[in-house]
Amino acid sequence: MSFSRRAFLKSTAAFAVASGGLKLFGVHEVFGADTVLIPHASHYGPFKAVVKNGVLVGVQPLKHFDPMPTQMLLEGVLSRTYHPTRVQYPMVRRSYLANPRGDIKGHLRGKEPFVRVSWEDALALVADASLRTIEQHGNDAVFSSSYGGWSHAGVLRPQVLQGRLFGLIGGHSVTTGDYSGGASQVSLPHIIGDMEVYSPQTSWEVIRDSTEVFVLVGCDPWKNNRIEYTVADHQMYSRWEAIRDAGVKFVSINPQRTTTDEAMRAEWVKIVPNTDTALFLAMCWHVYRPASTTRPTSTNTRSVSTGSCPTCSARTPTARRPRRRNGPRRSPASRRRRSSRWPTFSPASAPSSPVPGRCSAPTTAR
Template sequence: MTSRLPHSSHWGAFTAEVHDGRLVGVLPRPGDPEPSPLLSGIADALHADVRVAAPAVRRGWLEQGPGATSERRGADDFVEVGWDRALDLVAAELDRVRREHGNPAIFGGSYGWASAGRFHHAKTQLARFLNLFGGCTDQKYNYSYAAASAILPHVVGTGGPTAGEVTSWDVIAEHTRLWVMFGGAPLKNAQVESGGITRHSAAHWLRAARDNGTRFVAVTPIRDDVAGFLDAAWLPVRPNTDTAVMLGLAHTLLVEDRYDRDFVARYCVGFDRFRRYLEGADDGRPKSAEWAAAIAGIDAGALRDLARRMVAERTMITSTWSLQRADHGEQPFWMTVVLAAMVGQIGLPGGGFGFAYGDTAGMGNRRYPFPAPALPAGVNPAGSTIPVARIADMLLHPGEPYDFDGERRRYPDIRLVYWAGGNPFHHHQDLNRLLRGWRRPETVVVHEPWWTATARHADIVLPATTTLERNDIGASSRDDAIVAMHQAVEPVGQARHDFDILAGLAGRLGFRDAFTEGRDEAAWLRHLYERSRRAAARNGAELPEFDEFWARGHADVPGTRSFVLFEAFRSDPAAHPLRTPSGRIEIFSATIEGFGYDDCPPHPTWLEPAEWLGAAQAARHPLHLISNQPRTRLHGQLDMGRVSRDSKVNGREPCRLNPSDAAARAIRDGDLIRLFNDRGACLAGAVLTDAVRPGVVELATGAWYDPREPGTVGALDLHGNPNVLTADHGTSRLGQGPSAHSALVQAERFDGDAPPVAVLRVTPVSDEGKTDGADGS
């Protein structure tokens, strides 16, 4: 018997085709103009042989107790146990750590994309559980745009413009005539959206803008960061030099008296201080087009011509999230705003600035004016957080002080890590450093459907269901529909929902009723949907009742008006001030000046990254590594799927490099190569292309970490995970974001015997001590 059920994913809404209880097909949602090819990998992931079959405990931890043999994480084998025993062990550890060390000693970061479903969203489920348990140490901001989230409130009073509050696509398509894209607008990233998407429309809108006369300039080391059909002019800058390029553009506008004096005077503060820096009044270095071109490795005349064009026509200036995932990542986002202010078109249709177009599928869509269905997580009573990317610092340096956005803080002493719905051995930088820190906690608990690197480095692994094994609601506030996610198959192996796992633990710890509120899955879905439906009604939007929504498989969200970023502020800055100290755009920030950070001055500044092609280190490691988002996965998700598998070269992640760099190293297309620096080394498959600037190598993130000697610091990664190479330090003391894109490497042909990649194959577990006990939770 074959059935077809509505469902959704980060790659888009779809229909699940199920035959005799097994998923046999995934059909894109009708009406999606450009469905993601990644949908085809969902069935592969569901039935992959790397599924965690049953609760499993690392042998050393099980036999010798918490804190014992932690150096064996990643190398030890696992013992399968029954659910009752697994939950008893976890509950006892949570209780012990809370009693002996306090709730801040529990790290509940669980950072990751988790599920498109809003109820079974693992991070939210875990946060709700730990908050009711008394709290934990959590993470602030995210890896995608942490530095931007820190700097923009100081500049424009809100982080909204980097999280989706940007001028809408329809306005750009109608009014923008020149679009200057720092980092491009990579459509590969627009395949995905947290919460799902029913229409992949970014390519449609880019074509509409092109057809309406928009011209594009891509400022990026990688030519195909912008779609080929846009015929964009390419400025192949050195990585990490975007701030210098923008300063060169601004200097041209200044010295040629082309900048908008009236806009700067009325809507901004601090320009005079910034002007001194542009002119080189204090350091003797005017930030001219020639100065910028020398840093970026491009033509000065091209910069001057671009500056003149920007003020001659309606211009949109955008930057991708990737720019600020680098040393001093706050600076290019701040400078994007300042350059747009000098052009003078902020608040005008099709002009001004924006961030992250093309970075996710919904960017540029207008948010609907009511909250999407979401499980409430509550408030963390422990009040303990760290910047999202400072995990290894926290684990390696408990009690040590650090600076963060004007605050002086101390790292907590973590004794228990509880992770659900994420994979730090994918997201985090310098995995060898993380591995050293990961040995310090006494216990690591992980919920995971698959034997990812994080699961393999845990002490207790609890098998979690995937979205197709449960009912849920898919929703993104940047989409035009809410999707009913019907359960398609029974849970694989002994997998359980995160909600059921945590309810079982809450029962053992005495707060099950508070956690569940007396609702099961079906009751929660109805409750969350109806709460959103009532909120929609208060905002003039009508949604069907739950039963109709569930039967139909979706609820269409009424369309919303076009949007221009800061339109109201431009029309009347007194009536609609920004939430900055001055109420205006802060080109110079007295607040940041008061912090006294030498790595984040009080106005946009060119600060040399620790690693870039102009650094002394480039003599030994002369290639700049770009570890961007993959075309064939979402981060590390679906690496076992057919799209990702088919992209591998000799079973390794493809590494793109310029033919001139390859020739200098006797590397041919398809060769196995070794990338290395002082932090680590990995293998990859060479792909030669002139779309990558000379001096740059591109190795996408997401290949599952697979060290030749598991659990060993410094072991060669066999699969091509770039985070054995990336640097782990904060963008600055202000933002403390990740600096993954400031990394220099060397490459060489690998001629030795390379063991096969093992991480995507099943990890054997002993059945010693296995029971079939059911918990009934």
């Protein structure tokens, strides 16, 4: 049967199905002659689209490819296909459409409605704007970057196809890296010699056989691996269970208890939000600190008191500012000028061994 995406979305019967809800079919379901099964693969997993009279009526998981379908496939695909928030047709902002080569009234962006146009008109507007930009300002003025990489699980990714198009007409400006790796894509090669994130990782078997403690920092792979950059097959769940059953201890540093914590029976370190950097610095100091250090002393400071450590529930030494005992009260400006002479604890002079019952993180002056 002939079946196009536009006909599929515009079908009046589709909206009737949307109001009644779509269905999840079992793997052994038998269908009539008026029903077509269309194999498909998504970021949420492979499945067969069950199409009846040109309308999607449900999905059927492919258990031999995906032994553990998740809610992202079973409910996500069903709910988003005919959702009213889905953009079904090309749309152009009203003022731009009225005068694409003149005053497009940029100040109305986000304030005025969009107008539906045909695919032919939409392509003509994009082509005209691209060519005019290149003619007036050069190819460097064309910024071609799309974060629609998650829209397709195969090779038809917007940034790939868009890049090929502009590459054929002289080039374009693009971004470096992506938002997943962030600044680490630039910094890590200078620190450890490799990007690490996209490099070959340690195999499941090596982790299972050679790991004693596995630390999870602010992550929930049991939940996150419901989707993948290509087509999800959800093969990792049995691997995680094998690592856990081999006796590996899991420690989770996270403000909230996660699905992975429960599945891996992890020890939960309930860190305070926004203190992860302080935690990592304390951990680095614990590893880096010299073998012998001494606590600083000064006759101009008050005795060391205790304060709450931002990274744990323990109490940690905290340096106090000197207290002026005699003489007239100084002005704020005078106190600020003298503050630079106040002695403080620095990491190089922190105690070499943790105080019983206290955090071993470096102390900080208040």
